[in-house]
Every structure is written in structure tokens, then in C-alpha cells.
Amino acid sequence: MSKKNSLIYICQKCAYKSPKWLGKCPDCSEWNTFIEEINDGNNSSNNSLEKRGIAALKFDGDNANKKSSGPRPISEIDISSYNRIKSGINEFDRVVGGGLVSGSVLLIGGEPGIGKSTLLMELSGRLAKIDPNAIILYVSGEESESQIASRSRRLGINEKNFYVFHESNWQIILNEIKKLKPKYFILDSIQTTISEEIPSAPGTITQIREVTYEVVNYAKARNMTSFIIGHVTKEGTIAGPKILEHMVDVVIYFEGDQYGHYRLLRVIKNRFGNVNEVGIFEMGDVGLKEVSNPSQYFLDLSLKDAYGRSLTNIIEGSRSLFVEIQALVIDNKYGNGRRTTQGIDSNRLAMLVAVIEKYFGIPLAFNDIYVNVIGGIKLTTRDSDLSIIASMLSSLRSKCVDNATVFIGEVGLTGEVRHVPMIEMRMKEIEQMNYKRVVTSQKTTKMCKGKYNVEMIGISAAKDLEQVLF
Numbered sequence: 524m525s526k527k528n529s530l531i532y533i534c535q536k537c538a539y540k541s542p543k544w545l546g547k548c549p550d551c552s553e554w555n556t557f558i559e560e561i562n563d564g565n566n567s568s569n570n571s572l573e574k575r576g577i578a579a580l581k582f583d584g585d586n587a588n589k590k591s592s593g594p595r596p597i598s599e600i601d602i603s604s605y606n607r608i609k610s611g612i613n614e615f616d617r618v619v620g621g622g623l624v625s626g627s628v629l630l631i632g633g634e635p636g637i638g639k640s641t642l643l644m645e646l647s648g649r650l651a652k653i654d655p656n657a658i659i660l661y662v663s664g665e666e667s668e669s670q671i672a673s674r675s676r677r678l679g680i681n682e683k684n685f686y687v688f689h690e691s692n693w694q695i696i697l698n699e700i701k702k703l704k705p706k707y708f709i710l711d712s713i714q715t716t717i718s719e720e721i722p723s724a725p726g727t728i729t730q731i732r733e734v735t736y737e738v739v740n741y742a743k744a745r746n747m748t749s750f751i752i753g754h755v756t757k758e759g760t761i762a763g764p765k766i767l768e769h770m771v772d773v774v775i776y777f778e779g780d781q782y783g784h785y786r787l788l789r790v791i792k793n794r795f796g797n798v799n800e801v802g803i804f805e806m807g808d809v810g811l812k813e814v815s816n817p818s819q820y821f822l823d824l825s826l827k828d829a830y831g832r833s834l835t836n837i838i839e840g841s842r843s844l845f846v847e848i849q850a851l852v853i854d855n856k857y858g859n860g861r862r863t864t865q866g867i868d869s870n871r872l873a874m875l876v877a878v879i880e881k882y883f884g885i886p887l888a889f890n891d892i893y894v895n896v897i898g899g900i901k902l903t904t905r906d907s908d909l910s911i912i913a914s915m916l917s918s919l920r921s922k923c924v925d926n927a928t929v930f931i932g933e934v935g936l937t938g939e940v941r942h943v944p945m946i947e948m949r950m951k952e953i954e955q956m957n958y959k960r961v962v963t964s965q966k967t968t969k970m971c972k973g974k975y976n977v978e979m980i981g982i983s984a985a986k987d988l989e990q991v992l993f
């Protein structure tokens with residue numbers, strides 16, 4: 524077999540190439556990520572991109588087609604092409620930094636069924652209404668035209684300039700793009716689109732990179748704002764959007780709880796705005812709905828007088844959200860107490876349990892402990908430690924924690940209560956939502972003294988909680 528068309532194995536996570544199959548990738552250390560692809564004769568899987576230059580990796584706005592005239596003073600560079608288009612879906616506009624930048628390429632990733640197609644369908648509908656002359660092309664390799672149309676009717680979208688196309692061959696898609704000249708282009712999804720020029724199977728790393736390169740290149744040259752949908756799977760059986768992140772302008776991941784209805788749109792790369800911004804949506808009968816009062820969205824205050832619950836405040840992007848932490852502490856007669864968590868790291872819980880044992884003097888080996896964050900939110904920071912401890916104590920003592928009290932603070936290994944960042948934003952929200960009391964660190968209390976109409980209780984050690992609570 525000639526070298527040109529021989530088989531090669533490529534890691535679908537990091538694009539490492541190997542002449543034989545490997546269980547573990549020597550480059551990124553992932554297991555079972557090698558897939559057989561046909562060697563197109565290039566030594567680097569990036570080669571075809573490199574040969575054609577790296578135009579796709581740059582953003583020049585409207586100047587994409589003009590020849591560069593060498594370095595220029597920064598003050599003389601025209602930035603008028605950065606005008607933003609607002610879709611009217613506020614949560615989305617905020618996430619992308621105040622509206623879409625025309626000609627930009629956005630990658631929307633998420634697990635299958637999370638709502639990517641629904642979001643893009645609604646976004647397309649809005650754009651079609653706002654800009655009736657703009658042509659929108661929605662290409663789906665997954666759903667037929669009638670499937671797409673029936674969904675769009677259900678969502679109340681029925682615009683004349685909104686074209687749908689069921690196709691997975693990139694060369695055919697590109698032909699249609701050239702004919703229609705859309706202002707907005709949606710590719711659903713990158714994994715189902717294949718380029719004839721690449722011998723590898725659909726969904727492989729070589730294919731998704733090639734097609735993304737082509738989309739980016741065309742988008743920049745013709746000022747076509749493009750959305751590329753990419754599936755993310757936990758198993759890593761198909762190449763994920765991660766590998767494409769450096770090629771596009773904006774990377775957004777759609778997260779959510781399989782069982783809950785909320786959906787979080789999180790931006791992790793944005794050449795035109797802030798990262799770590801989130802948008803909050805709810806999946807309902809007629810598509811995605813923006814959540815209008817996100818700060819209270821994750822609370823269910825129907826069980827006012829239950830044991831084992833307390834409120835905390837977390838920061839997601841530029842938002843402050845109230846969440847409820849529930850704990851259930853029950854006897855375990857064998858002394859091998861189990862710890863089960865949902866929404867918080869189990870190692871974190873183990874540490875907080877150890878703090879209770881050591882500094883509160885409460886042995887917990889003969890207790891099973893369950894801790895759950897209500898609403899399906901996953902806590903990624905430590906500012907809820909105090910609330911987790913408060914909920915556990917409440918369950919253990921069978922006493923309620925007051926509903927108007929918010930617990931904010933990290934707890935360290937010596938049982939000390941630590942200050943957490945962005946306290947002003949939290950306090951403003953707490954005041955506005957009429958909470959009466961905040962239990963937090965002494966440092967935080969000093970910082971906020973006299974500024975807010977909220978009672979501040981500062982404690983230096985977590986063990987003081989018991990006195991505050993009961």
C-alpha cells in the first residue's frame with residue numbers, strides 16, 4: 524500500500540498521530556481516543572490548513588479581503604466593523620458581549636438533547652424578524668427539512684428569508700451558500716458534515732477541522748455571521764468541539780441538568796467581549812424561555828419550615844444567584860457513614876465534615892450524609908461552605924434555619940471562615956431581595972459595615988455557627 528493512502532490512527536482529543544492503534548494517547552493521556560483514518564500523505568494533520576495559510580485564524584472584520592499594508596498605529600485602525608447586531612434574546616446578546624459581531628464565527632457546544640438546535644432556531648427566527656432582508660441559511664445534517672419546519676412552526680417562526688436545508692456534504696452546502704449569499708449561516712452540526720476532499724470518516728478530527736476551517740474562511744471573506752453547532756459527548760467517541768476552539772471567535776457551551784429544565788449558556792472564549800458570562804434559559808413546551816429573575820430562579824421556598832436547608836449566594840458570570848443547599852444527616856449503625864453529593868464536589872464535603880468533627884466536636888462516622896444543591900446547579904467555588912455546614916447542622920439537630928438568612932463564606936482547614944470575592948454585587952442583590960441577615964466572615968462584615976440595610980453577622984470560626992443558628 525502506498526504511503527499516501529495508508530491507514531493512520533489519530534487521537535480524537537488532541538490530533539496526535541500514530542502509525543498503530545494505541546490505548547492511551549502519549550500526548551494528552553486520554554484513553555480509547557484513537558480512530559483509524561486514511562492518511563492523506565500529509566505528515567501534520569494540520570498540513571492542508573497550513574498550506575492555505577492561517578487566514579481562518581485571524582479576524583479582520585470588514586477588512587478581510589483587503590491586503591495588509593504593514594503595521595499601522597493602533598489609533599488609526601477603523602473599528603466601525605464591530606457594530607453589534609442585537610438578536611433581542613437578551614440572555615444571548617449579553618453572553619456574546621452585547622450583540623453579534625457581523626462576520627464572526629461562533630461555536631455552540633453541548634451534549635445531545637440539551638437544546639442547541641432549539642436555541643439556534645429561535646435565534647434565527649429573531650434575526651429574520653429584525654432584519655427581514657437578511658437571508659438566513661440553516662443547514663442540518665441531522666433533521667429533515669420537514670422536521671425542522673415543524674419545529675420552527677411550533678416555535679412561531681415562519682419567515683420568508685429563513686432557508687432550511689437538509690444536507691451533510693460540505694461541497695454541496697458551500698455551493699448553496701454561494702448561490703444564496705446568506706448573512707447568517709447555521710451549521711447543525713459539525714460532526715454530521717463531511718468534506719469529500721478528506722478521506723476520513725464523518726465526525727473524525729480531520730473532518731471537523733477541515734469543515735470548520737472552510738466555514739471560518741468563507742465567513743471572514745464574505746462577512747457571513749456563522750454558527751457552528753458541535754456535540755460534546757462524555758465518552759469522547761466522537762471528536763469534540765474543544766479541538767476547534769482556537770479557530771473560531773466565540774465559544775459558547777450549553778449546559779444544563781438532564782432532569783431539570785434550566786439551561787445555562789456559558790461563554791468560554793470571546794474575541795469581542797467578556798468570558799465567564801452566563802445566560803439562563805428554561806426549556807418549556809414552546810422552546811427556550813429566558814429566565815427573567817435569575818437571582819431567585821433556583822429557589823423553591825415552598826418548604827419553609829423544613830430541617831436541613833439553608834440559602835447561599837453564588838456568582839455565575841456577572842450574575843449573583845441565590846441557591847438552596849439541602850442536607851440530610853441520618854444514623855448509620857455500622858460506623859461507615861456514607862457521603863453522597865449532588866452539585867458539590869464530594870471531596871469538599873468530606874473536608875467540611877472533617878471540620879465539623881474536629882472543631883464542633885461532633886462525631887459523624889455513625890451518620891450517612893447527603894448534600895444536594897437544589898435546581899441542578901453545580902457549585903464550582905467554595906463560597907457556599909458555610910451554607911453547607913449550616914444545612915448539615917440543621918438536619919443533625921432537627922432545627923430550622925431561618926429563611927431570610929443568607930450564608931456566604933469559605934471554610935478553611937483550621938475551621939476559619941474566609942472572605943469571598945465580589946461581595947458588593949452579592950450584598951446589593953441580598954438587600955434588593957429583602958433578605959434580612961447575612962452570616963459571613965468578620966472581614967466581609969467589616970467591609971460592608973453601614974453600607975447595606977441588612978444585618979451582618981461576622982464569625983471568625985465556623986464553630987460559631989451553632990450559636991448563631993440555634
Ligand code: TYD
Pocket residue numbers: 633634635636637638639640641642674806807808809810811
Ligand atoms: P434540541 O434543540 O434538539 O437539542 P440538541 O440540538 O442540543 O441536540 O433539543 C432537544 C430537547 O429539547 C428535546 O429533548 C425536546 C426538548 N424540547 C422541549 O422540551 N420543548 C421544545 O419546545 C423543543 C423545541 C424542544
Ligand code: MG
Pocket residue numbers: 636639640641665711
Ligand atoms: Mg440538534
